[in-house]
Amino acid sequence: MNVLLINGSPHKSGCTFTALSEIAGEMEKQGVKTRIFHIGTKAIRGCIACGQCGDDGHCSYSGDIVNECIDLMQQADGIIVGSPVYYASPNGALLALLDRTFYASSDKFAYKPAAAIVSCRRGGAATAFDVLNKYFTISGMPVISSQYWNEVHGHTPEEVRQDLEGLQVMRTLGRNMVWLLKCIEAARGKVPYPEQEAVRHQTNFIR
Numbered sequence: 001m002n003v004l005l006i007n008g009s010p011h012k013s014g015c016t017f018t019a020l021s022e023i024a025g026e027m028e029k030q031g032v033k034t035r036i037f038h039i040g041t042k043a044i045r046g047c048i049a050c051g052q053c054g055d056d057g058h059c060s061y062s063g064d065i066v067n068e069c070i071d072l073m074q075q076a077d078g079i080i081v082g083s084p085v086y087y088a089s090p091n092g093a094l095l096a097l098l099d100r101t102f103y104a105s106s107d108k109f110a111y112k113p114a115a116a117i118v119s120c121r122r123g124g125a126a127t128a129f130d131v132l133n134k135y136f137t138i139s140g141m142p143v144i145s146s147q148y149w150n151e152v153h154g155h156t157p158e159e160v161r162q163d164l165e166g167l168q169v170m171r172t173l174g175r176n177m178v179w180l181l182k183c184i185e186a187a188r189g190k191v192p193y194p195e196q197e198a199v200r201h202q203t204n205f206i207r
Contacts, residue, residue, distance in 0.1 A: 001181050002033040004076035006069070008083035008094030010041045015119040016082045018157040022167050023080060023117070026174030032181065037072055039065060044096045053104035066100045073101065077184075078113040078177050079141075081132055088124030090131055102135050110140035111193055113180045115173055117150040119160065125151040144180060146173040 005024055009016035017036065024034040044064050052060035057074075058067045073079055081098070083090035102109070116132030118125050129149055136143050150173055152166035153159075160166065 001031075001077045001178075001185065002035065002075075003027055003078040003080060003177060003181075004072050005034060005036045005080045006082065006094075007036055007038040008081060008091050008097075009039075009119070010091070010093070011084075012038045012040075013157070014084070015152065015154055015157055015160045016084050016117075018160045019117050019119055019152045019166070019170050020080065020082045022170040023174040023177075026171045027178055030175065030178040032078075032178050035072070035076075037069065039069075039094060039097055044093045046096045047099045047103055049103075053100075057105040057108060059100050059104050061100075066097055066104075069097060070101050070105045073112075074105065074108045076112065078115075078144075078181055079109070080115045080117065080144075080173075080177070081135075082117045082119065083128060083132060085118050085120035085124040085128045088127040090118070090128050095131070098132075098135050102139060106135075106139040111184075112141050113144050113177055113184070114141040115144040115150060115177060117152070117170065117173070119152050119154070121155045122153065125149065125153075142180060144173060144177045146170075146176060 005020045007017050007020055020036055024036060027034050045061060050060055058070055083094050114136040116129055118128045133143060146169045148169045150169060152163050154163055
């Protein structure tokens with residue numbers, strides 16, 4: 001079993017990384033392999049809704065990291081996305097990546113356990129957390145919870161390491177992810193995935 005943790009901060013070893021590392025360390029103790037994927041600081045273009053991704057589940061634009069991320073997410077058994085909070089919302093570059101990733105390949109992520117975590121200095125965590133979770137809930141992905149909302153507080157990694165409650169929330173999240181992954185593995189071949197209706201309806205209200 002392996003879990004992909006996406007570091008959606010421009011800072012490779014900052015506050016978001018500190019929180020993700022706490023989760024990864026807990027999962028590694030439980031025998032689950034982890035990889036932290038940093039989105040970096042290079043430009044990530046937004047989705048232009050060209051629809052060409054419907055051909056092969058990859059974005060038609062190959063000039064950034066989006067298709068690499070799609071492949072890593074498809075290979076992972078579980079996914080955790082972390083972001084700093086900018087104006088009560090996740091990092092814009094991360095949102096551009098997630099928009100294109102989920103638009104191109106969300107059907108490949110169904111039933112993969114997923115979780116979001118956010119890092120902020122003080123406020124805005126709840127709304128940023130909500131934005132990230134919506135990518136999972138529109139894609140049929142079980143959302144992993146913890147003992148509190150998945151957030152850490154601090155302006156520096158050193159301050160985050162002083163947020164004892166936040167770090168405990170991260171460790172609990174890691175254990176909960178492992179538990180569900182093991183449940184899914186134990187049910188493999190015994191409990192089938194839910195049957196999907198043959199036709200997927202989409203209703204538009206503008207006539």
